[in-house]
Amino acid sequence: MATRKTKVEYLKGKEPHPREYRMIFRNVDRKGWKTDLKSYEADGGYRVLKKALRMKPSEITDEVKASGLRGRGGAGFPTGVKWGFIPPDNTKPVYLICNADESEPGTFKDRYIIHQDPHQLIEGMIISAYAVGAEKAFIYIREEFPDGAKILEKAIAEAKKAGYLGKNIKSGFHLEIFVHRGAGAYICGEETGLIESLEGKRPYPRIKPPYFPAALGLWMCPTIVNNVESLCHVKHVIERGGEKYAELGLPRNTGTRILCVSGDVVKPGYYEIEVGKITMGELIHEVCGGLKEGRSIKAVIPGGSSAKVLRGDERFEIKGADGKEKEIGIEDIPMDFDTMMACGSMAGSGGVIVIDDSRSISWVLNNINAFYAHESCGQCTPCREGSLWMKKITDRLVAGKASPKDIDTLEQVAYQIDGKTICAFGEASAWPTESFVAKFREELTADTCEENEGKALNEESQLAAAGLRES
Amino acid sequence: MKVPPAIEKKIDKVIRHYPESPSAAALPVLHLLQHEFGYLDEKSVQYAAGKVGVDPIRILELVSFYPGFRQDKPGKYHIRVCRTLSCAMAGSEELMESLCKAARIDRSETSHHHPIAKSKNGKYSIEFAECLASCGTGPVCLVNDEFHEDVAPGSVKDLLAKYK
Numbered sequence: 001m002a003t004r005k006t007k008v009e010y011l012k013g014k015e016p017h018p019r020e021y022r023m024i025f026r027n028v029d030r031k032g033w034k035t036d037l038k039s040y041e042a043d044g045g046y047r048v049l050k051k052a053l054r055m056k057p058s059e060i061t062d063e064v065k066a067s068g069l070r071g072r073g074g075a076g077f078p079t080g081v082k083w084g085f086i087p088p089d090n091t092k093p094v095y096l097i098c099n100a101d102e103s104e105p106g107t108f109k110d111r112y113i114i115h116q117d118p119h120q121l122i123e124g125m126i127i128s129a130y131a132v133g134a135e136k137a138f139i140y141i142r143e144e145f146p147d148g149a150k151i152l153e154k155a156i157a158e159a160k161k162a163g164y165l166g167k168n169i170k171s172g173f174h175l176e177i178f179v180h181r182g183a184g185a186y187i188c189g190e191e192t193g194l195i196e197s198l199e200g201k202r203p204y205p206r207i208k209p210p211y212f213p214a215a216l217g218l219w220m221c222p223t224i225v226n227n228v229e230s231l232c233h234v235k236h237v238i239e240r241g242g243e244k245y246a247e248l249g250l251p252r253n254t255g256t257r258i259l260c261v262s263g264d265v266v267k268p269g270y271y272e273i274e275v276g277k278i279t280m281g282e283l284i285h286e287v288c289g290g291l292k293e294g295r296s297i298k299a300v301i302p303g304g305s306s307a308k309v310l311r312g313d314e315r316f317e318i319k320g321a322d323g324k325e326k327e328i329g330i331e332d333i334p335m336d337f338d339t340m341m342a343c344g345s346m347a348g349s350g351g352v353i354v355i356d357d358s359r360s361i362s363w364v365l366n367n368i369n370a371f372y373a374h375e376s377c378g379q380c381t382p383c384r385e386g387s388l389w390m391k392k393i394t395d396r397l398v399a400g401k402a403s404p405k406d407i408d409t410l411e412q413v414a415y416q417i418d419g420k421t422i423c424a425f426g427e428a429s430a431w432p433t434e435s436f437v438a439k440f441r442e443e444l445t446a447d448t449c450e451e452n453e454g455k456a457l458n459e460e461s462q463l464a465a466a467g468l469r470e471s
Numbered sequence: 472m473k474v475p476p477a478i479e480k481k482i483d484k485v486i487r488h489y490p491e492s493p494s495a496a497a498l499p500v501l502h503l504l505q506h507e508f509g510y511l512d513e514k515s516v517q518y519a520a521g522k523v524g525v526d527p528i529r530i531l532e533l534v535s536f537y538p539g540f541r542q543d544k545p546g547k548y549h550i551r552v553c554r555t556l557s558c559a560m561a562g563s564e565e566l567m568e569s570l571c572k573a574a575r576i577d578r579s580e581t582s583h584h585h586p587i588a589k590s591k592n593g594k595y596s597i598e599f600a601e602c603l604a605s606c607g608t609g610p611v612c613l614v615n616d617e618f619h620e621d622v623a624p625g626s627v628k629d630l631l632a633k634y635k
Contacts, residue, residue, distance in 0.1 A: 017488075048505060088546035089542075090481075093491075102604045103601070103602055103604060104602070105555045105556050105557065105601075105602040106556070106557060106602075106606050107602075107604060107606070108604045108606050108607055109606050110604070111605065142602070142604070143502075143537075143539040144551075144603050144604070145604075146540075146616040147618070179599070180498065180499065181498065181499065181502055182498070182539070183498055183501070183502070183533070183538070183539035183540055184537050184538035184539030184540075184600070185536070185537050185538065186601060187538075198495060198496065198613050199492065199494070199495050199496035200492070200494040200495045200496065200523065200525070200529075200533075201533075202496065202533065202534075203531050203537050219491050219492060243476075252492050259606060260606060261607065262557035262560075262606035262607050262609065263556075263557055263560055264560065268557075268606070268607040269607045269610075270607060301556075305555075305556060311520070345544075351606065353556060353557055353606070355560075359560070363555065367554075367555065367556045367559050368556055369557050370554075370603055371556070372600070373603065374538075374601055390535075
């Protein structure tokens with residue numbers, strides 16, 4: 001039977017970069033790899049589930065805590081801690097939900113796990129459900145992965161036939177997994193928005209506290225919502241043991257993570273690396289082939305579009321490994337959670353978007369603002385009104401119809417959203433504008449003109465929108 | 472609007488997955504209806520409401536909220552082009568223009584609430600979609616349920632040739 005030491009071959013042209021550590025993505029682009037259960041078992045699949053079922057559920061949670069595993073959906077919240085939030089005296093059913101709604105701009109990793117290695121996710125889910133006491137689990141998958149939903153349903157049926165799902169997987173442990181397709185809304189990636197959507201309602205997120213899903217989740221029962229990649233990591237934590245897993249990566253930033261690099265690099269793509277063992281510069285220049293001929297880094301969004309932007313020429317004050325303060329450039333930033341936060345941004349979902357000096361910052365910010373304006377659920381006034389307002393300002397900016405004061409207004413609107421909403425979408429929509437204005441104010445202002453003060457983008461459409469013209 | 476017995480069977484089956492609360496089956500039921508009819512009209516809204524046991528407004532709330540649900544009839548082949556940052560940097564605007572030209576679609580009358588434009592012969596319809604989670608291979612698009620990546624604007628004739 002194949003083990004981790006089995007030599008894995010990859011498709012021509014899709015071989016992992018030597019700097020990678022393929023653990024979660026071991027089977028992605030693998031030569032001759034098939035997604036069916038028999039192939040997965042022949043490669044050693046479901047061995048770890050069997051090991052987990054010989055443990056007590058609390059022992060599994062202890063291993064996950066010891067591993068230091070942090071959520072891979074974007075928040076980086078310690079998984080073991082999240083699991084521990086289920087009230088100890090709970091008598092209600094517990095639900096496990098896999099957040100397969102991957103929608104953070106710049107992120108493309110869960111897609112490949114779902115489509116190419118579904119059984120890894122299912123094995124991770126069964127282990128996790130066993131640990132938290134769930135007898136029913138859902139995979140909430142974004143609508144735009146229709147093949148993915150079919151692949152998962154097929155894998156679930158195979159797992160059930162093999163006795164890994166259903167009644168008495170182990171005496172007294174039952175589990176059913178259902179695939180539940182979303183319908184194209186980014187806000188369903190927010191765990192409480194997801195839960196509202198699953199309940200058949202509009203996905204308006206809930207306020208936390210008190211609606212932490214582990215306490216009051218699906219149908220007000222304890223619910224654990226974890227990202228696709230996080231649930232796969234659980235399998236590897238149990239396989240190796242929590243402490244051994246924690247040897248990968250850095251302290252408090254353990255394991256591996258999948259970086260998704262896109263934008264102005266020669267070789268965009270997904271790369272699984274030990275957390276913090278590669279710097280931004282090594283990632284961009286060594287792994288991703290650098291920038292196009294004659295181009296330089298103008299900006300990098302390091303963790304999905306919600307993450308604050310970093311300037312290419314920015315300097316950061318961080319604590320070195322020796323505990324002393326030091327100053328580094330963007331290319332020296334190690335790709336871990338804590339350092340990225342210390343640099344004023346976040347590791348987030350791992351979506352690294354590289355912007356070179358050929359790009360207009362106004363155009364980039366406008367594209368991002370349009371995304372958040374479209375995706376705001378509308379529940380909170382600051383976000384509902386503010387996200388569209390910011391987009392309208394950058395629409396004018398891109399059209400050459402903005403005035404310098406508009407940049408001030410843009411920034412003020414962002415700060416009126418940040419911290420003033422029910423869910424973190426408020427911050428997600430405000431941070432791009434806050435950080436782009438803070439770091440690229442000169443360039444944004446250069447696209448404005450004093451003469452434009454008080455002018456509308458398009459007078460006809462403004463009057464039509466106000467009902468004063470036939471549109 | 473007549474729901475074929477085979478589809479009704481699937482609808483009834485999926486509702487049974489949610490014994491805790493049948494209204495949780497709203498999205499799965501709407502997907503089955505949209506897959507069958509191409510879009511969701513008032514009759515579908517009423518039908519779905521009856522099936523999952525809620526007032527029709529509770530279903531209309533969903534149909535009007537989610538971008539993945541269409542209230543306008545699309546073409547035989549519905550195209551969704553990602554417009555978000557990485558794909559935009561890779562040329563999604565040009566891809567949209569190329570597709571509209573090749574499919575003979577005029578997008579000038581689209582708006583936020585009516586984002587879909589159709590070709591006169593009803594064969595193709597098109598709209599922008601937000602990030603489709605394939606930023607490393609942009610620009611990307613979906614044609615009905617089929618995903619296409621690395622779509623060069625110059626290759627749209629070959630792409631559309633697959634959808635006659």
